[in-house]
Structures are given as C-alpha cells and as structure tokens.
Amino acid sequence: MSILNNTQVVDRTDAINLIKPVPQLIGSLGLFQPKPVATNVIQFDYKEDTFNILSDKQRNTVGKNTMSNESYALHSLPIPHYPVENSITYTELSGIRGFGTDTERSIETAVADELERQATRHDVHNEYLRAAMLLNGEVVTSHFGTINVYTEFGVTRQTEAVNFTSGVLSGFLSATQKAKKGLKNGSQVRGYICLCGATFFNALINSAEVKVAYSKSQANGSPLRNELWEAMSGYTVFRYGNIDFVLYTDEFTDNSGLVTVLDPATGVLFPRATLGQEWYGPVSKLSGIGASGAKRFASSYRDPKDRYVDVESEQNTLVLTTQCAASVLITIA
Secondary structure (H helix, E strand, O other), X not given: OOOOOHHHEEEOHXXXXXXXXXXXXXXXXXXXXXEEOOOOEEEEEEOOOOOOOOOOOOOXXXXXXXXXXXXXXXXXXXXXXXXXXXXXXXXXXXXXXXXXXXXXXXXXXXXHHHHHHHHHHHHHHHHHHHHHHHHHOEEEXXXXXXXXXXXXXXXXXXXXEEOOOOOHHHXXXXXXXXXXXXXXXXXXXXXXXXXXXXXXHHHHHXXXXXXXXXXXXXXXXXXXXXXXXXXXXXXXXXXXXOEEEEEOOXXXXXXXXXXXXXXXXXXXXXXXXXXXXXXXXXXXXXXXXXXXXXXXXXXXXXXOXXXXXXXXXXXXXXXXXOOHHHOEEEEEO
C-alpha cells in the first residue's frame, strides 16, 4: 500500500458549507461583501472616490462631462490561515454507538457532529475578525503581522466627543455627518449604528435628553431588532436621532484569555452600508493551487489501521474595511 491513499481522504467542503451559520450581529448587518480569490495574497487598487454632480448639456453636441484622471495606490496583503483539527477515536465512537446501529453510520454521524462544531467555531472567529476590523481597524495575527487599515491607507481615524449633559443629539448628528463624509464608495446608507461599550451605554441612557427616548423604545420595540430578530436577540438596542444604539459587550477568547474589542467607555458609530470586503482564499492543499477560495473548507482522513478519523477544517479569511474613514470613535466629553 502506498503511504498516501486518496480513498482515505474525504472532501467535506460541501458538507461544512451547507451547515447553517450561527447568526452574528455584525455579520448580519451586511457591511462586508464576500469576495473569493484564487491566491493567498490579495492585490488591489485603492482610491478615494469623489462623486460630483453632472452639468447639463445640449443633446448631440460637444462639451460632455469628462472624467478626470484618478490615481490609484496598489496594496498587497496576505490572507491569514485559520485551521482546526480534531480526531474521533475508538473510545468516543464506542460511547455514542447505539444498540443495533451500523458502525459506519455511527462514524458518519460523529463526523457530521464534529463538522458542525468546527463550523460554529469558524463562525465565531469570523465575527471576531469583523468586530476587530470594524471597531479598531486592525486584525493582529501571529504569523501574518498586524493588518491596520488606518496605517495601510494613510487615513486618520475620525473621532467625536459628545457631551452627555447637554447637546447629546447635536453631538451624534455631527458624528453621522463625519461618517457620511468618510464614506467614499457611493454605497447607499441605510441608517446609522452605534455600538456602545457598557459604561458608555449606561451614561447615554441616563442622560436627560435620551431617557425618554430610551423608555419609549423599550415599550414600542426597535426596528433593527424586528429586522434582525435572531441576531439581535441577545442585545439591548434603541433608536434615537435615526441612530440605532446597541449595547455591545461581546468578548472573544484566545489562547491568552479574553479579548475585548470595544473599550467599555467608548462607542463606534458607522453607516449601515458597504464598508469593505471579506476575502476568502483557496484551500491550503495541492488541490487548492489555482482554485477559487471559499468561506471554509473541510476534509476527513481515516487511519489506514482503522484507529481514528481525523476531521479538519480551515478558513482563509481577510476582513478588510476599505471605508475606514466612515467609522467614528465616540467618547464622552
């Protein structure tokens, strides 16, 4: 027998991508557009679009509106690799096999359960990538460096200090104007959202201007909650001044412990529009050379001596906010 027997390796990519994703708040807002690519490094042109109104002209005459020459900056960024692997052993299978159940069926059931577990872990990690990029403008990796969009694109982060004693609405309206001006891709704005840290949110709802609006919203319901019911079920939200304020205390865990993506004393306001892309790279196997990327890949490998089944999956994802000037950091004045 050869060392590598391809009959023992089963591609599970279709299966893992059929698993219904776990609803996540930021992922449900449609801020990042999926973009599969066939390389492990993306290269793209970046420009700041400015849209001017057209001048009217006589029909069929010279002197049409012209397009000015635009300068592009070429950027090259790696797509990080995030693999997951687990082995299903004899001990685990002997514990789940029911009376009269076929062994092969038990193995397939165990593999399916493991794929679902790994898919959920990928969904949570994808939400972390979106949150880190949206709220902080960067993703830190161990092997691919720190990807910071403000440094990469030479953009200064916009900020707004809001006085919660007086002028709350005017302060937030100023922030929305900054966010709108920072959106350079012509994407349609479907409202504004402010993700709030716990301290920030508590100070906001206890300000004299906002108290009444908050009380009424809790009684009458929230349009954003009605739209994204499942994804919003674990969050407190209310609308004020055409802005949806969300109490955002999500924390993620890495090997070092808890990772907090939003300072409790701050908020981040942004338009609900297309702010960037989610780049999906190809699978890190020989079959992935020249192939298109996908949200995630999976395979299983059965030990030739029939002792275990390895189930592995991976995502090769780069979440990138190309409209980082549309994100405004809000602080309490």
